Amino acid sequence: MSSLDPSPAILARLRQAGLRPTRQRLALARLLFDAGDRHVSAEQLHGEAASAAIRVSLATVYNTLHQFTDAGLLREVVVEPGRSYFDTNVDDHHHFFCESSGRLQDIPGEMVMVGSLPQPPDGTAIRRVDVIIRVRREGEPETAA
Amino acid sequence: MSSLDPSPAILARLRQAGLRPTRQRLALARLLFDAGDRHVSAEQLHGEAASAAIRVSLATVYNTLHQFTDAGLLREVVVEPGRSYFDTNVDDHHHFFCESSGRLQDIPGEMVMVGSLPQPPDGTAIRRVDVIIRVRREGEPETAA
DNA sequence: GCTCAGTTTAGAATTTTTCTAAAACGCGTT
DNA sequence: AACGCGTTTTAGAAAAATTCTAAACTGAGC
Secondary structure, eight states: OOOOOOOOOHHHHHTTTOOOOOHHHHHHHHHHTTTSSSSHHHHHHHHHHHTTTTTOHHHHHHHHHHHHHHHHSSEEEEEETTEEEESOOSSSSEEEEEETTTOOOEEEEEGGEEEEEOOOTEEEEEEEEEEEEEEESSSSSOOOO | OGSOOHHHHHHHHHTTTTTTHHHHHHHHHHHTTTTOOOOOOOHHHHHHHEEETTTOOHHHHHHHHHHHHHHHHEEEEETTTTTEEEEOOOEEEEEEEEEOOEEEEEGGGGSSSEEEEOSSTTEEEEEEEEEEEEEEEESOSOOOO
């Protein structure tokens, strides 16, 4: 079975991030990174793990997602109250968010030019610039009754 | 008492939005709009109302904030999972969000130049472009233990 | 194989937001 | 000023997302 031979690439990635390569982290990392760029919610990932017969608690999924995020392996995108996605693409880029479908879509960083950033407040440093272009299916204005 | 004489300006604003000027909506509108640009959470506004001896249920605060938002009187800014603010400034502008303090700060629209927007997906239309510049107090890296 | 710090776990708890059904209200009409 | 009706408000329950807790478990070095 493939789940018994931890891919060296992922293993290295975890070690580099200072995270012990536990069974759960390896399994989740595989789900996250072996399938190209993805946008997943915690609940979703937990579901996928279950489907793949990997036993992981939801708390661990949350822990892992945050650890990966802190380590720079993931990026969190908050789109709505009570809705956030983790993006496996950590390169400089932005997002389309469709309010009708809830779907998120990458926009390559070069396609959005953000010019002349203003000075950040007092003793703070810029961590990141998030650009979210909110779109909506045509003919679906406001809170359609 | 001033709360008995509904300011005509606010009254007109509600009517224009097609919202019946009820006691609660008038009171909340006053709290929101009589104090310049503000960033408030539902919980906060509910608290302010209570302090001002205005009896409003939290559900009504949520309803009202959403109705105002749909009517274009407010703008919702989601900054973190489980944390969203309503901004009384609905002009074209963007935000600094300080992850250390949770504070939000306006950036005039002209100060951030977003060039060449890519085509929105399939049958969708752009509703808005949100730019959030995430900052952090210096010397407070990642999830500092 | 032992040990220990780092992890995982189930479940409860917290937090934010929405829902529900009933009571209250605004407003045009009489 | 009372009437009637559709809109609002309300308290409380419910839902959804996330975090916490204390105990059990596990990876890595000795």
